[in-house]
Amino acid sequence: MEYRKLGQSPLELSAITYGAFAIGGNMWGGNERKDSIAAIHASIDHGVTSLDTAPFYGFGLSEELIGDALVGKNRNKMQILTKFGLVWDGSNEGKGEYFFDATENGKAIPVYKYAAKQNVIKEVEESLKRLKTDYIDLLQLHWPDASTPIDETMEAMQVLIRQGKIRAGGVSNYSLEQVKAAAGTFNLASNQVPYSMLNRSIEQDLLPYTTAHNIGIIAYSPLERGLLSGKYFADATLKSDDHRNDYFGQFNPEKVKALLAALQPLAESKKASLAQLVLRWTSLQQGISVVLAGARTAAQAESNAKAMDITLTADELLFIRQELAKH
Structure with a gap:
């Protein structure tokens, strides 16, 4: 496993960071508690030290599972990343x-984006209880909230840093202009955004800026919710309440299949799965700090962590880029 500094923050994260959206269950067709805990433990056993979650994932369940899974672990060697700003319980009135x-x-x-100062403080207290910890390593605004001035949200995170309740603050799903506004009032650690072989839009403007200004990029959905693993073109099925039934509709299945077919021989030459090859490629792209990879079982978690064992040469990286351009 590789460990990387996150922007100008004091944090050093594992290059593969455990993504805990799916274990929350809601929008993913439910979850199995035992399997979720086993997936977290397997990640840790294979060098993953960073866990990314959010209150919204399972309406608190994802955070609770991480809190339970870390009981008895060395907290100082782990990094908990969570979020705030999505309210579903009516407390935003x-x-x-x-x-x-x-x-x-x-x-x-009904879910609301709500990043007012008092709500940030309130949500952090709730997250600390669910996570069974007294500090959060990276606190992130989950989605931009147009109803709250950016500087008010950043001020709340600065207060929490002074109080020792968080070590660093970041954002998620921020545009370039929003990042500039936030960084103008706060030492912004990172922006968590979607980035994958099928979605490289941040390469146009956001990534050059964050790279130049040493702001970390946490890449989410690198496998496009599992689509780039290839298994959904084989015999995998989705439950009716799994959001991926709609999510996958944005992609051209024939083009994705053609891309994966072109990459399959390279994956096999590395004795790796397509998913591992995709994760490793993502981790090697300029300006990408760490890559989120979800896992609902121990086997998936181990596979994700071992993606970092793959070596890709300059010629192989060029080959992948050429295939992406074709498809």
């Missing part, structure tokens, strides 16, 4: 920016 309706037990639950 109608304030903030309506986002979408989530579903739980067949019931629609």
